[in-house]
Amino acid sequence: MCGIIAYCGTRSAEPILLDGLKRLEYRGYDSAGLAVGEDNHMSVIRAVGKVSDLEKKRSGQSFSGRYGIAHTRWATHGRPSERNAHPQCDCRAKIGIAHNGIIENFQDLKEELVAQGHVFASETDSEVMAHLIEEYFDGDLETAVLKTVERLQGTFGLAVMHADIDRKIVMVKRGSPIIIGIGEDEYFAASDANALLPFTQKIISLNDDDNRRLHLSRHFRRTFGPGRMLG
Numbered sequence: 001m002c003g004i005i006a007y008c009g010t011r012s013a014e015p016i017l018l019d020g021l022k023r024l025e026y027r028g029y030d031s032a033g034l035a036v037g038e039d040n041h042m043s044v045i046r047a048v049g050k051v052s053d054l055e056k057k058r059s060g061q062s063f064s065g066r067y068g069i070a071h072t073r074w075a076t077h078g079r080p081s082e083r084n085a086h087p088q089c090d091c092r093a094k095i096g097i098a099h100n101g102i103i104e105n106f107q108d109l110k111e112e113l114v115a116q117g118h119v120f121a122s123e124t125d126s127e128v129m130a131h132l133i134e135e136y137f138d139g140d141l142e143t144a145v146l147k148t149v150e151r152l153q154g155t156f157g158l159a160v161m162h163a164d165i166d167r168k169i170v171m172v173k174r175g176s177p178i179i180i181g182i183g184e185d186e187y188f189a190a191s192d193a194n195a196l197l198p199f200t201q202k203i204i205s206l207n208d209d210d211n212r213r214l215h216l217s218r219h220f221r222r223t224f225g226p227g228r229m230l231g
Contacts, residue, residue, distance in 0.1 A: 002086075002100040003027050003072040004178070005195045006159045008167050008214040009186025014063045016188075017070035020195035021051045027192070029072035031085035035096035035161065038065030042096055042163035046085035067167040067214075069159045071098035079123070088127040090134035091119055094163045097133070099126040100191055101155035101176040109151065125154075133160060145170045149209075157191050168215040173206050180204040180214070187214040 005020030007013045017034045032054045033046030043063050047054040051072070071086035087096040103109075106125035109132065114120065118131045129148055136144040141162050149156065155175030162168070171178050171189045181188035181196040181203050188196050193203060 002029065002074055002191070003195070004069070004098045004100055004157060004159050004189070004191040005071075006069045006098070006161075006169050006171065006189040006214065007186070008067040008169050008188075009183065010066060011186065012064050013066055013068035016199065017068055018051065018055065019198065020188075020190060021054070021070050021072055023195045023198075024072050024190075024192055025051060026194075027072065027074075029074050030080035031073045031082070032071065033073075033085045033087055034068060034070035035087040035089075035098075036063040036065040036068035037096075037161055037163050037166070038063065040164050042089070042093060042161070044087055044089060044093070044096060046082050046087075048080055048082055048085065067161060067169060069096060069098045069161055069169060076102055076125070081123075084122045084124050086124075086126065088122060088124060088130050090130040092134070095130050095133050095137070096161050096163075097126065097130045098159045099129060100157040101174075103128060103152055103156065104154040105152070106154075129156075129158065129160075137162070141165055141168060142170050145172060149174070159189060171206065171214065172209075174208045178206045180206065189214060 003024030007016045031048045035044045045058045047057045086098045103125040106128045109128040113131045132148040133144045136147040157173045157176035157178045160170045181200040183200045
């Protein structure tokens with residue numbers, strides 16, 4: 001069982017993401033990873049094994065970014081390996097995604113994207129979503145995500161971030177749980193309430209084909225709100 005945790009707010013995201021991953025360990029997994037955004041750059045660390053192995057790998061590195069996503073993976077498409085761990089990224093390593101579920105038509109989508117010049121780095125079905133979002137992205141992350149999921153067959157709980165969009169994460173689900181946690185000038189998301197309970201008890205569950213954007217502006221104004229229902 002895979003797990004997702006996301007944070008967007010005024011605190012450093014990394015310790016919150018790591019804490020959330022540890023609270024998801026009971027679900028079982030073979031690898032873990034996180035991505036943190038700061039100053040138009042996305043730092044990604046992935047490791048095979050436990051969250052403790054991920055912590056060891058990032059030893060000596062410090063990420064102070066205030067938004068990010070993290071994931072524990074149980075291999076379905078592609079063996080357990082660092083390159084198959086999440087977050088998965090697009091060609092330019094600007095878009096990061098964490099995904100729970102299975103994309104049934106990933107092979108057709110992958111062949112289409114390769115023909116368009118996209119270069120894949122993993123064996124996963126999930127990576128096609130990062131490249132599709134890249135293909136559709138024209139400055140509006142939410143629209144790019146919505147266009148992407150309209151093409152997907154299968155199940156997904158999905159968290160998406162972009163290095164150039166400060167403190168914004170887009171969440172969408174179909175057949176895989178995603179919950180949103182609301183704090184004071186901060187927002188959380190996860191696949192399991194256990195990951196959020198230390199931080200907030202104000203929780204919203206997403207319905208299938210709902211999406212939410214977690215967005216805190218540079219002036220710390222709340223702009224959290226529902227996206228449109230997918231057709």
